[in-house]
Amino acid sequence: MGAGAAAACPGSTASLSSVLPKWWRLVTIWFTGEARWVARGYAAAVICLALVTTLFSVHISYAQRDFSTALSGKDVPGFYAAVRKFVVIIFIAAPLFSFTSWVEERLVLSWRAHLTRLLTRKYFAHRAFYHIRQRGDALDGSSATAAGGSSGGVGGSSSAGIGSSSAGSGGAAGGIDNPDQRICDDVASFVRSSVSLSLTICRKIFSCVAFAGVLWGVSGSLVVFMFMYAGVGTFVTTAMFGRVLTSLYYRQLAREADLRFSLVRVRENAESIAFYKGEAGERVRVLSRLGGVLGVAYERVRWSALYDLWTSVYSYATILVPSLLTAPRYFKGEIEFGVISQASFAFSRIDAALSIIINNLAQISGLAAETERLHDLVAAMDAAAAAAAATGLPSSGSEGGGSAAAAAAAASAAAVALLSTAGGGEVIARRAAAGLRGLVLRQLRVVTPGGGGGGGSRVLTAGLSLSLEPGQSLLIVGPSGCGKSSLLRAIAGLWVAGGGTVLLPGGPANTAATADDEAAAAAAGANNNNSSGSASSASSGSGGGGVFFLPQKPFMPLGDLRTQLTFPSGVDMAAVTAVAVEDGTAPAGAAPPATTTTTTRPAAPGSQGQGQGEEGDEERAPLLLSHVTTTAAAAAAGGGGGGGGGHMAASISLVALQSGAGGGGGGSGGGGSVSDEELLALLDDVCLPDLVARVGGLDVELDWSSVLSVGEQQRLAVLRLLAARPCLAFMDEATSALDGPTESRLYSLIRKRVPCYVSVGHRLALLQHHTHVLECLSGDGAGGGGEGQWRVCTAAEYQRRAGAGGGGGGGAQQHHHH
Template sequence: MAWRLAIASTALSIATTLLLLKLSYTQSNLSSNLSEKSESGFYSAVWEFVGVAAVATPLFALSEWVDGLLVIHWRRWLTGHMLDAYYADRAYYRIMLCSLQGLDNPDQVQAKEGGGVVGGLMLRMCEDARSFASSSVALMVGLSRKLFYLAAFSGLLFSIAPRMMWFLLAYAAAGTAVTAAVFGRGLMRRTYEVLRREADLRFQLVRVREAAESVAFYSGEAREAGVSHARLAAAVHAALRRVAWEAGLALWVNAYSNTTLLVPSLLMAPAYFAGQVRFGDITQVSFTFQRIESALSFVVDNLAALSGLAAQTERLDELLRALVPRGDPGASVARGAARAGAVLELEGLSLWTPGGAQHLADGLDLSLGAGQSLLVMGPSGCGKSSLLRCIAGLWDEGSGTVRTLPRDSLFFLPQKPFMCLGSLRDQVTFPHVHTRGSATDLAALLAAAQLPDLLERSGGWKAEADWAQTLSIGEQQRVAFARLLYHRPGLAFLDEATSGLDAATEDAIYTALAATGASFVSVGHRPQLVQWHTHVLEAQGRGRWELRDAEEYLASRGRAASPQASGGGSMTLRRHTVSARLAT
């Protein structure tokens, strides 16, 4: 479709150029007959002018419409291409994980403390792509029309006034060179700086909106207002610098254009006074001169737009390069299918954080059989969640092998569940698009997740809301658990997935999970969690881990680690065989 629109735009540009060429002859006849007081010739030229205008008017309007459609289709393709790259190979997660050295922070690429987490990139994909599509189409269509003007009118001008044609070529070349040398790079840098500063301001305001409750609890509005005003001042300062450059460019462009206003009349006057040309020829030459001058002065007249397009192109190019998967020259974790009787196998797993800053595991070997469960424990920052990221394929920096069930038999519950845009039904079935099971079946899942009243309270399965804001973190975790029950995985991973629940609700959740017969791996701190697992993997520091039977683990901790001491009831441990060979 876009190519057809481009061809149509080109054809319309040619047609309108030919109409303008015809109009130059019509104006010449009109002026000559008027100066010669030829009444019949004058009215004949008037009717000719009306006919040309009647054809040209709808064609020019049609040309604008086609150009608008071309912008829309070009933007749709460009944004779609970036969205495909954003979701391919989990680029969205890779960008979030890495600080993207060299990629500036237009709103969406802002490294948080530690450089490990990066905000979204959606503004570049949406707003920058829209601006780029509009600017690029406008400039390309404008350039093509100027070239058609040059091709159509240069022969006419050269046949009437060859000296004028040579003057125009030299004048335009000199003007373009001066404009590019004096204003080109400087204006582009100022435009890029404005885009960056405005994006910084937007990003800070979005952060305040997303953390509004936390800011309010801290009474941090004064501090955040100060940051906003500081970023606003920086954006205004950058805009003032760009305006100063644009004013200088406008002064130069006006001087450049006004200098040539009298050139056609001055060069044609001697021939007219000598009776060698008609008065209409002067009108035609002036019209032709203006069209050729506008074609040859394209860079001079559009430098501001070209500078803006260059800045937009640089930003989008940075984003597209960031989205392309980068080959890792270093070692990476190998992956494969778990062997018969096993659901998870780690063989010689050594794991580092992205960039190699922290060693998380050193030669870990582990085999988890069907129906078994494992609790991963240790102090904050020791790498518990990182093990799950490695198993999920999100982190690969390290060595060794991870063998699991097929991806569609795995399910991960993070501590902060993702609440998608959509209905309550969508929250339970995510990421499935088409629902499996009846409404009664789904309601039973909510009941098992200790949310029996959520359906009625929310207004039914089709009710839509900002679920991340409407539901508490505990309710979100229970919805995520209903999601797990819906998908019925062979192996589930729970990364502190019950941290927002009270002990009784947590017990009910794990009771329902154990009843499914699925194997599961949990990450958590609470000793109460041990009773729901057959084995415990505990971090020992420096990348070392110790694996023990759950009963043995509790015995080593004494009564203080028992459910009774932590407020729970009696526990029943199920014995399974798990082999582990840890590096010495």
């Protein structure tokens, strides 16, 4: 029974001693972090209080002794003297004991707050939540319960974690299940158990020393016997129960989180399940996860019963032993009666101290499991951050600075090392090029997560090079599953496995942050070098990078209607600052909170000449989309007819044309926030003029994803794009739920306000809104291990072919060589 449990759970392979360094690493996060003086103050206070309360316990034992001796000797004055002494001690000790528990509770709360905030920051930094989620999804189901318990050191866990973000090799390598549960529940229990166990140990050591002195006065042999007795007991207990109980506790945590997750999924997808009439299946799934929880729970009950049996035998024996050893001397008249009871009391205290593992094994094994889970989570988050930093845009704008750059460089180096061990693959480089206002891809290779060069990974795109400049727009088309969305994932930096370079607008000219940005960044954790400064602020766009992604699935955050419209940059500055102040991350000079929610926009690009980006002049110059091809398509073009479109048979190159510094395409608006009037006008633009009136105002909070139709949600998403006014936008089937005329109207607006954009779509009607088409030529995502082939042509040419040859495939045939 125990062996089975141990084999099934990675956590079980960790012995208690191997968990100790991990526990210590987690503990030092608080004690050496920015709040270290608070932490150390609390720790010193509780340790002193533990010492004082232990001394009082010794006094109480002496008072008790006098008490019993006076009573048995019928010594009336002695009795009353003992009573008086006892009352005085209790009078002082009682408030002290309650003050001690108050300080302990405060310590627990502060520590928990600190650790949860830290993990939350790490969770959102560098989109760790995305990379960790991927691994969690892959493991969703029964295997998830066994995941996450890597018993290796930080290095081992890190490489597993990095794999999840880039080139993971499947669940077997160890991953992170249910990060939400780890951040909420595991932190709380970890902190509580750590404090209570540490204090227990402190108290036990003190009392062990104090009572060993007392007992030594009675009988030296009793002390020696005591230590031997406790040593054997501890050894037997840990050998018999330690690993099994830790493993069972670990599995129970994971399975309970799985059960809860299955119920949360039902709540989130209630309508779809109801339409499918899928409740029977869901019920079975929930109940089977309950079965998983109960299975582990029953096993725990069995082991706990055995453990209880053992501890009762052990502790009852300790009641008898001191009396057996001291009674003969009492019978001979060598000691008083009170000495027997004092010896028993001292013996039981020392026994309790020495039997700390025996008596607290359940709590210790719980703490060990929580330590494993939190340690793995932190390692995975750090690894995800390092991987993101390896491919992320260099820091620019609000978080710039020597230390940030150095940290990013260090993280990059770490990530490259980790990636090379995890997947053996290259990483896509993403850079911000100052002055660039379009998109440049160079020899881009996109690989699905799942291994760098095999082991389930697939190459979706190989050798793709293109450039897009203001005034141009690209429609990505191709069969479902060929890798269109994945191309956007790679450009956005969500997928990093592969190779080549992505250049995006960036640098001072395009990322000049507004005051609000800076305040937000400063307040929201600028002093945390894991904060998501560089890559995400640039690529999420609306804040300061000028690049905006609209995903395929609309997302409606929790909050009022204004939040929906201004997402992701609509930040309640008062709340941000409040959080940062609570968090202790607000710098001394943090900007005072704004009173309203604001949406920031990139400032209008200024003169191009100031660009200090990483790229040279060649990259800064706007590039005309001259051609695009891939290695495979290039070869094909060399051998067969290349119809139109400017395909080149030879090597791929980017043709930099005349720089049109100052970037055409117009319209990049000035900085500042979006007023309510502007929001109302934008709602009008996206054909939702009556939405505010219908729901009752901009401040109304509803469950937006269920009260708005998918088409309405898509229109709101386009509104966000228009409000953000990026210089480059990516839309993944962002208008797929809209009727033709509405879609057309929205695209006309986008064309007017966004100089350069890329869409993924299936409808031919979209052609009229794009200047070029990027077509995936692989029928099935380069199935069978072939490389993804793409080609570009003008929209007119694509349209011509579609008219003549039945879809873009007519033209595609010419180059479709495997």
